[in-house]
Amino acid sequence: MDTPLSIAVIGSGPSGCYIAQSLRRSFPQSEITIYDRLASPYGLVRYGVAPDHQSTKSIQSQFARLFEREDVRFAGNIEVGRDISLDQLRNAHNIVVLAAGLPEDRTVGVPGENLPEVYRAGRLTRLFNAHPLEQTGVPNLGKSVAIIGGGNVSIDVLRMLIKQPEDFVNSDIDDAVLADYVRAPAGRIDFICRSTITNAPSDPVMLSELGRIRGVRFSCSDPIDVAEDAPRAALARAKAVAGLLEIDPGTETRVEVALHFGWAPVSINGDGHVRNVELRSVNDVRPNLHLDADSVVTAVGFDYDSGDWHGLGALKANLETGVMDLGLYRTGWIKRGSRGTIAENRSCAKAVAEEIVAGVDTLKQQTKPGYGGLPEEVRARAIDYSAWKRVDSAETDAAPADRSRRKFPSHEHMVAIAHNNFVQTSAGPGAN
Amino acid sequence: MKIQVLFGTESGNAEVAAEDLAQSVRNDGQEVEVQDLSSFSIAELQHDSMYVFLCSTYGEGDLPNTALPFYADLSVVRPDLSGMRYAMFGLGDTFYTETYGHGATKLDDKLTELGAQRVGKIGRYDASTWEPVGECAVAWFAGVLEDVSAVRWLQRIGQHGLDPAA
Incomplete structure (x- = not known):
């Protein structure tokens, strides 16, 4: 029996979620993992869309279906280049898609x-x-x-x-x-x-x-x-x-x-x-x-990081193709540059998914271990979707009466709640 | 009779709603097919089918880009849609006060103008509520089906009168 195709998406913002959606439709049997350096999913939706534009942020409920119903794995608290190299990820997955957005103003x-x-x-x-x-x-x-x-x-x-x-x-x-x-x-x-x-x-x-x-x-x-x-x-x-x-x-x-x-x-x-x-x-x-x-x-x-991107050199926008190398693709702002609304990443993802589908026969030849092939210590630090939901509930519970949630501004604090290592002190959650 | 679900979406929410609605109809044993308006031609429209449109709004009260070719074809070719029945569900965001839900309204006006007959009220989903769009669409469509049955019942009364022997 064929081992399932394994797919890694780097970045859980709109472009990462849209590409996972498209790839899930194209490859129903594949193993899809979305990696993020933060403890939370949704990237720009959570941290770029203004806090008073909650209706724009409501797109989260569409993306949550990936993790809740479409068997896509969330692996937060994993930073590519720090916790794992891009090469390691590529060795473990048939397909790697960069969807990390653009970091610089x-x-x-x-x-x-x-x-x-x-x-x-x-x-x-x-x-x-x-x-x-x-x-x-x-x-x-x-x-x-x-x-x-x-x-x-x-x-x-x-x-x-x-x-x-x-x-x-x-x-x-x-x-x-x-x-x-x-x-x-x-x-x-x-x-x-x-x-x-x-x-x-x-x-x-x-x-x-x-x-x-x-x-x-x-x-x-x-x-x-x-x-x-x-x-x-x-x-x-x-x-x-x-x-x-x-x-x-x-x-x-x-x-x-x-x-x-x-x-x-x-x-x-x-x-x-x-x-x-x-x-x-x-x-x-x-x-x-x-x-x-x-x-x-x-x-x-917003702009590209001027430095060397994991050995790939300095990235530039490419409106033609999402192909970067064999089995390596990109979508969203990291592909097109900072243009367009959240929704435009959907059509961008569909186009990149078509390119991936077109090239998949070659990529399938190699047997890759997928997420399970990552080093034990990397998987141990990962925050999966149910762990994130603990943070999500804690934030909602901590919300003052006239706020929808109280986001915790400390990464360590979020990780502790996610991993259930958090011993609540009298200062209450959020104290940092 | 097959129910054909057609969605026009920019952000993907109308697709989610379409899939959930189709699943719920399928669970009731009804034959149903879901298609993106971007890959649906007006030549495929059948007079004896029941259509469910789910359509969002984009820009200044426009239809989403994926639905524009379909809408343009309707406007240019102007097919006679008499006999065609459809239901309409609009997705919007009340943050955009002046253009809220205009996409679905425009599509609805066009279909009516060409002779198609809408059943039930236009469904409305407001993204600012954070309610699950699928559940909202499913609940709305259940109401539409009840309306359809009511209409059929009234038609039967119209045809046969209230003769208890009929």
């Missing part, structure tokens, strides 16, 4: 970017999401923050910075981080988008959502009209911005948000510390703007 590429108060959106998003491997402590943003980038991540950061604790009802925000921030929140935020309103990369609904937050006054000194025959998204975006500008919180104004469309950063200036940001108009001749800022947040997409 893309740089803007302007002078002054290395000043200490220039922060990356990824760090802030992970911080508010209680990412267990993010450095702790809220950065000092000061009274005046300039956010560079006009996409949805940029709007996520803006929203985190202008909301008050009561605006996070039913979210799973890290309340310790939030409390830290609201002690000295920003009073003015400049939102800097290189594109005009017509071409801006944001979802209109993300902009209109901002109008539901009380105490915020919006301004925009750029044209907000779009051509009548503009795409519907552009019309909706213009309408959303016009709606924001109509809001007048009067004496209840807590924070001023200035929206800039069609402005590109020239430099971040300051003598040892951020003082201001210089912008140039992209489409017309207007004098450069100088915006005072105590800090800058950059949100211009």
